[in-house]
Amino acid sequence: xxxxxxxxxxxxxxxxxxxxxxxxxxxxxxxxxxxxxxxxxxxxxxxxxxxxxxxxxxxxxxxxxxxxxxxxxxxxxxxxxxxxx
Numbered sequence: 001x002x003x004x005x006x007x008x009x010x011x012x013x014x015x016x017x018x019x020x021x022x023x024x025x026x027x028x029x030x031x032x033x034x035x036x037x038x039x040x041x042x043x044x045x046x047x048x049x050x051x052x053x054x055x056x057x058x059x060x061x062x063x064x065x066x067x068x069x070x071x072x073x074x075x076x077x078x079x080x081x082x083x084x085x
Contacts, residue, residue: 025050025057027082057082
């Protein structure tokens with residue numbers, strides 16, 4: 001009986017971890033130099049969101065973002081600062 005409960009407990013832990021791996025992240029564009037906000041996520045109706053990101057939202061870079069604001073003019077001197085939604 002103990003073995004069955006142990007196996008069920010492990011299976012439940014793995015299923016919980018697998019379901020919770022991808023995150024939806026809301027991102028602001030901030031200046032790399034002084035950290036001022038260039039564009040807030042709330043101002044562009046979700047167009048700066050990175051959905052179903054496998055990792056920590058704080059680790060998102062321009063290479064992870066594929067939205068309409070990924071242009072050389074905007075990317076130059078700016079970075080994404082993201083938090084979980």
